Amino acid sequence: MSALPDAALAAFFQVDPSILHLVPELLSEVWALGSDPEQIVRQLQPAGLPTGARVLDLGCGKGAVALAVAEAFAATVDGTDAFAPFVDDAVRRAEAVGLSRECCFWCEDLRKTAAAARGYDAVLCVSVGHALGGARDTIAALRRTVRPGGLMVVDDGYLAQGGGGIAFPGYGHLLPRRETVLAMTGLGDQLIDERLIPQADLATQNQVIIEAIDARASSLATRLPQHAGALADYVAKQRAECEVLDNRVQRATWVIQRAS
Ligand SMILES: C[S@@+](CC[C@H](N)C(=O)[O-])C[C@H]1O[C@@H](n2cnc3c(N)ncnc32)[C@H](O)[C@@H]1O
Structure with a gap:
């Protein structure tokens, strides 16, 4: 627990x-x-x-x-x-x-x-x-x-x-x-x-991570269509966070x- x-x-x-x-599976490659x-x-x-x-x-x-x-x-x-x-x-x-x-x-x-x-x-x-x-x-x-x-x-x-x-x-x-x-x-x-x-190293690293998460989210959405909306929302938030990290932090x- x-x-x-x-x-x-x-x-x-x-x-x-x-x-x-589903977070463990979404982040399984990280x-x-x-x-x-x-x-x-x-x-x-x-x-x-x-x-x-x-x-x-x-x-x-x-x-x-x-x-x-x-x-x-x-x-x-x-x-x-x-x-x-x-x-x-x-x-x-x-x-x-x-x-x-x-x-x-x-x-x-x-x-x-x-x-x-x-x-x-x-x-x-x-x-x-x-x-x-x-x-x-x-x-x-x-x-x-x-x-x-x-x-x-x-x-x-x-x-x-x-x-x-x-x-x-x-x-x-x-x-x-x-x-x-x-x-x-x-x-x-x-x-x-x-x-x-x-910043450049971080941006490259973040890109690799976000693509891995995106791929996991897509396969989860196919398997569990009832969660497709929440999964898409999660990926969108991760991309928005990358923007913040790349430009403001x-x-x-x-x-x-x-x-x-
Ligand atoms: C971005 S991860 C970093 C994990 C690890 N330090 C690393 O570098 O791989 C942040 C972790 O902090 C944990 N976390 C956040 N708030 C916490 C809290 N109040 N008590 C214990 N763990 C917490 C999360 O569960 C998550 O695993």
């Missing part, structure tokens, strides 16, 4: 609640859900994540980032996500690659996980939008989960052209870069790395070190 009401999960995935159960696990590993290496580290992955999805970090650093990773089918996928994948002793995944609202977690060497908050609020609230929640000197990885974005906010669902919390960085460091922590994802991955 998932850890949030269907309506909340449907809103997060931007689907009509009547097709929430393993890392909007993230680049290898890039996160490359950022954590110079940041000094120790071998054998204890890592927390909030909103772990199907476990793509958690497994990459577990493998690269011989780390033990705890990962939580509110959507049960993704957690099941993560558990299966960990077993398949021989990392089920190192990785523990369970279904939970990440806000509950974050409120209880303490003493990790690093916490990952990757592509979960505003689940913990804006940049300031997100860091305030994350820093309590790591030890002094621990690392916080935030993969999100900022307004590409500054100025006014974005009305599209899930993007209303974004600020211009300067405000975002100030908010993330306002409690005295240090920004030690920032990687901006080039600069995606970024930040590594922040908690003050001692």
Whole structure:
């Protein structure tokens, strides 16, 4: 059973609640859900994540980032996500690659996980939008989960052209870069790395994903014609989101070190 009401999960995935159960199939070809696990590993290496580290992955999805970090650093990773089918996928994948002793995944609202977690060497908050609020609230929640000197990885974005906010669902919390960085460091922590994802790379990546989703949606609509309208609506929303991402958002991955 998932850890949030269907309506909340449907809103997060931007689907009509009547097709929430089809989300795993719609996204079956997408393993890392909007993230680049290898890039996160490359950022954590110079940041000094120790071998054998204890890592927390909030909103772990199907476990793509958690497994990459577990493998690269011989780390033990705890990962939580509110959507049960993704957690099941993560558990299966960990077993398949021989990392089920190192990785523990369970279904939970990440806000509950974050409120209880303490003493990790690093916490990952990757592509979960505003689940913990804006940049300031997100860091305030994350820093309590790591030890002094621990690392916080935030993969999100900022307004590409500054100025006014974005009305599209899930993007209303974004600020211009300067405000975002100030908010993330306002409690005295240090920004030690920032990687901006080039817009062209992101656009190409998004195009591949949207075409895969579109193909899945078409075959589902043939099989389940009663859901054809909701499926078409979902694909249209995904395309509209790609427009927003391509033109109005600069995606970024930040590594922040908690003050001692
Ligand atoms: C775009 S996916 C990213 C998943 C993963 N971090 C990755 O990079 O592959 C966002 C995930 O956040 C989860 N999520 C959103 N809000 C949540 C919440 N309040 N508690 C737990 N998980 C949440 C969703 O279920 C989804 O799997």
